[in-house]
Amino acid sequence: MNVLLIIDPTISGLAWVFAISLFVILLDIFFDTKILTVAALLAVSIYFSLLFEISIKWKISISIICWLGTTAAYYLLADRFLVPAVRKIFTKGISETNATGDVGLYRIIDGKRFVYWNGDLWGINSHDEENFEDGQSVEIISSENGKFDIKQK
Numbered sequence: 845m846n847v848l849l850i851i852d853p854t855i856s857g858l859a860w861v862f863a864i865s866l867f868v869i870l871l872d873i874f875f876d877t878k879i880l881t882v883a884a885l886l887a888v889s890i891y892f893s894l895l896f897e898i899s900i901k902w903k904i905s906i907s908i909i910c911w912l913g914t915t916a917a918y919y920l921l922a923d924r925f926l927v928p929a930v931r932k933i934f935t936k937g938i939s940e941t942n943a944t945g946d947v948g949l950y951r952i953i954d955g956k957r958f959v960y961w962n963g964d965l966w967g968i969n970s971h972d973e974e975n976f977e978d979g980q981s982v983e984i985i986s987s988e989n990g991k992f993d994i995k996q997k
Contacts, residue, residue: 853894861891885914940987952978959992967991
């Protein structure tokens with residue numbers, strides 16, 4: 845038994861690590877941090893390399909190669925297919941690009957400023973805060989990365 849191992853790696857253990865990592869990746873799609881996905885893919889790569897009875901140098905090499913490969917593949921596939929599909933399913937097909945030109949409701953909640961549009965609260969880019977009041981109608985002039993630029997209506 846290897847001293848560096850906390851648990852003895854097996855194929856069934858890899859399946860558990862894979863399942864937990866998929867759950868973490870799905871969480872990351874909603875919170876959009878990217879760090880959770882990178883950590884989950886690294887965990888799977890390290891666990892995969894532990895399945896082999898080889899020297900530690902080879903285990904590290906296999907971990908790095910698998911991690912870089914899975915991370916590249918994930919971001920190629922996720923940005924093109926997975927994230928748009930999840931957003932379409934859970935946001936009823938409405939994206940922030942559809943908001944340009946629409947009217948929203950300016951909201952201040954716990955000191956944070958939002959625009960209420962299409963049944964959801966959306967973040968806003970920095971603006972002249974003293975010219976806006978809670979509950980005021982505003983026009984959405986542009987959107988980028990889930991945040992709106994607004995002006996008074």
